[in-house]
Amino acid sequence: MKIAFFDSGIGGLSVLAEALQRFSGAEFLYFADEDHVPYGTKSRTEIVRLSLDAVGFLVARGAEAIVVACNTATSAAISELRGAFSVPVIGMEPAVKLAADSFGARPTLLIATPLTIAGEKLARLVGRLECETWSLPLPRLVEFAQDLEFDSPAVRAYLQGELGKFELARLGSLVLGCTHFNYFKDVLREILPPHVRIIDGIGGTLNRLASELGGGLKLARGEDLLSRKVKFNVDGLDVSGGQNARGKSRQCEGSDESCGGEQGAEEYDGDGGKIYYPNDNSVEYFYSGRALDAEQLRKVEIFLKRLDAMREID
Numbered sequence: 284m285k286i287a288f289f290d291s292g293i294g295g296l297s298v299l300a301e302a303l304q305r306f307s308g309a310e311f312l313y314f315a316d317e318d319h320v321p322y323g324t325k326s327r328t329e330i331v332r333l334s335l336d337a338v339g340f341l342v343a344r345g346a347e348a349i350v351v352a353c354n355t356a357t358s359a360a361i362s363e364l365r366g367a368f369s370v371p372v373i374g375m376e377p378a379v380k381l382a383a384d385s386f387g388a389r390p391t392l393l394i395a396t397p398l399t400i401a402g403e404k405l406a407r408l409v410g411r412l413e414c415e416t417w418s419l420p421l422p423r424l425v426e427f428a429q430d431l432e433f434d435s436p437a438v439r440a441y442l443q444g445e446l447g448k449f450e451l452a453r454l455g456s457l458v459l460g461c462t463h464f465n466y467f468k469d470v471l472r473e474i475l476p477p478h479v480r481i482i483d484g485i486g487g488t489l490n491r492l493a494s495e496l497g498g499g500l501k502l503a504r505g506e507d508l509l510s511r512k513v514k515f516n517v518d519g520l521d522v523s524g525g526q527n528a529r530g531k532s533r534q535c536e537g538s539d540e541s542c543g544g545e546q547g548a549e550e551y552d553g554d555g556g557k558i559y560y561p562n563d564n565s566v567e568y569f570y571s572g573r574a575l576d577a578e579q580l581r582k583v584e585i586f587l588k589r590l591d592a593m594r595e596i597d
């Protein structure tokens with residue numbers, strides 16, 4: 284079964300990384316709208332248009348279910364997406380309810396993009412909670428992630444400055460309301476008092492996906508999970524391509540810089556770089572509708588590796 288994940292950029296890989304652990308025998312597609320990231324500072328109308336384009340592309344590639352692995356696109360466009368496509372569309376919301384249910388005796392701090400924080404969807408969600416909920420937009424964190432800057436002095440200074448505006452000792456939890464923020468869990472952990480739990484919406488989103496698809500998605504068995512040790516092995520990266528492989532052919536369009544270098548070209552599957560993972564899963568990656576070249580695929584494996592390490596931090 285083909286299941287597609289869509290985000291403005293590399294943030295949704297945090298949801299994909301978890302799905303690769305949990306499920307087996309799935310054909311995943313991943314679409315990062317790298318030409319238009321960030322979404323969080325754009326208008327709602329623009330995000331609706333971009334999301335419709337992205338999901339249209341994925342449905343045309345055979346996606347039978349869509350996970351909008353982006354809180355911002357969910358906030359802006361989920362109704363339009365559900366109206367436009369007949370496949371199930373699973374959205375992603377900041378896990379403030381989970382935070383309130385688990386640690387609600389103390390305030391929750393939600394960090395997200397400006398659009399998510401200003402959205403009506405969030406206002407409705409928070410309005411139903413008894414728990415005191417503070418919110419903080421962190422648009423620069425999306426830029427840091429896209430620039431592959433995860434734990435630099437500038438990232439630390441930004442987070443210390445922004446989080447320092449709150450009485451952190453009073454908090455019960457910090458909610459990651461943007462999938463890009465999963466890359467920074469180690470730095471956030473250093474800054475937050477030890478009792479503050481870090482919560483994301485990934486588990487809830489994948490539970491929804493599994494229940495929506497019923498038996499369509501197999502859970503990985505215990506022995507499959509053991510194979511996670513060999514996952515995200517950048518050196519052993521298999522980019523040999525699947526049924527769509529066309530040898531060395533390359534898809535280069537206009538000013539696509541990713542097609543410029545020759546390095547690794549022989550490993551590139553010109554009709555969608557498809558990577559095979561343990562648990563019998565595979566992923567085809569696209570940046571705004573273009574298949575990734577070998578160098579970009581290697582970078583994706585590095586992101587997944589980092590995200591795998593971040594999964595242990597709460």
Ligand code: DGL
Binds near residue numbers: 322324355463
């Ligand atoms: N990763 C996205 C989210 O979960 C948004 C990042 C952006 O493009 O601003 O909200």
